[in-house]
Amino acid sequence: MTSVERYDLTSEHDISRVIKGGWQLAGGHGSIEREQALGDMLAYVEAGITTADCADIYTGVEALLGEFLRRHADEIRSGALPGVEVHTKYVPDRDALPDLRREDVEAAVDRSLRRLGLDRVDLVQFHWWDYGVPGYVEAAHYLDQQRRAGKVKHIGVTNFDIPRLKEIVDSGVPVVSNQVQYSVLDQRPERNMVAFCDRHDIDLLCYGTLAGGFLTERYVGTREPERPLENRSLTKYKLIIDDSGGWDLFQEVLATLKRIAEKHGASVATVATRYVLQRPGVAAAIVGARDARHLDDTLNLFSFELDREDVGAIETIVEEAEGPVGPVYALEREKGGRHAAIMKYNLNRN
DSSP: OOOOOEEEEETTEEEESEEEEOGGGGSTTSOOOHHHHHHHHHHHHHHTOOEEEOOTTSTTHHHHHHHHHHHTHHHHHHTSSOOOEEEEEEOOOGGGGGGOOHHHHHHHHHHHHHHHTOSSEEEEEEOOSOTTSSOHHHHHHHHHHHHHTTSEEEEEEESOOHHHHHHHHHTTOOEEEEEEEOOSSOOGGGTTHHHHHHHTTOEEEEEOTTGGGTSSGGGTTOOOOOSSOSSHHHHHHHHHHHHHTOHHHHHHHHHHHHHHHHHHTOOHHHHHHHHHHTSTTEEEEEEEOSSSTTHHHHHGGGSOOOOHHHHHHHHHHHTTOOOOOSSTTHHHHSTTSTTGGGOOOOOOOO
């Protein structure tokens, strides 16, 4: 079996370079069969994909991961199973931002720990919906207090742009990672974020590498889908396709990835993910999966590397793209904009 690449996020925390994403287990992509989901988690861990990404706003996912950890605690303790690196997120509701207190952050961390059945979580990634509301630096310090109290091993952020991330870093919070959207279609992290993170020893954990499933064989040579699309994820990434130059250019991107995939005995999905993994500053790609159907294909991305010719062909077609424009997650924050319209801002009430 192909060995899964590892990455030292810090000297105390190494991760698999593919992280199993939990968003699709939150139910928004269809019903979840609990026992199957737990079995799929086991398959990923046994294969060497041992890092799991979830969030306090992914309904039921922290609890599901916690159940997996409890069921397999003896096997993990004995070494029969690899240890699992647990990443979650702290995403306070947008409506709660103006009045956020230290006690609120502590309660959120404690709730995640209860759901996960842990005394300490490996990485908590902090998100702030609205930069127009002050308080994100203070909130990051409240989270750092939880680190110093021993409840959190490391602190990351998600979807932060450079000015706000700089404020947090300059204030003394030891940020180790920024989770951002990054793909063949979305090059926004390359606009100074990679360089900034390199200077401050911050690694990128990247989601959206498959554009919600658009960057797969399923869409090669197909007609542009009509709205409404199947789920919110496809709606989100179709907007990225629209911004990057539209369906015709997207088909050229797919054709390029397909040619490279055939050269390496791989799939469009693995080539798209491999491209991101080989970009500077990228520690890992977060691949969402409702089940283990595509596990073998995912593992195949560690059996090859893109050569200079492959990367050049991808970059040539990428250079034709018109966007998306601006810093990371800026379009998604634009009030009244198309990207912001599909966001759900207040999922943390319970």
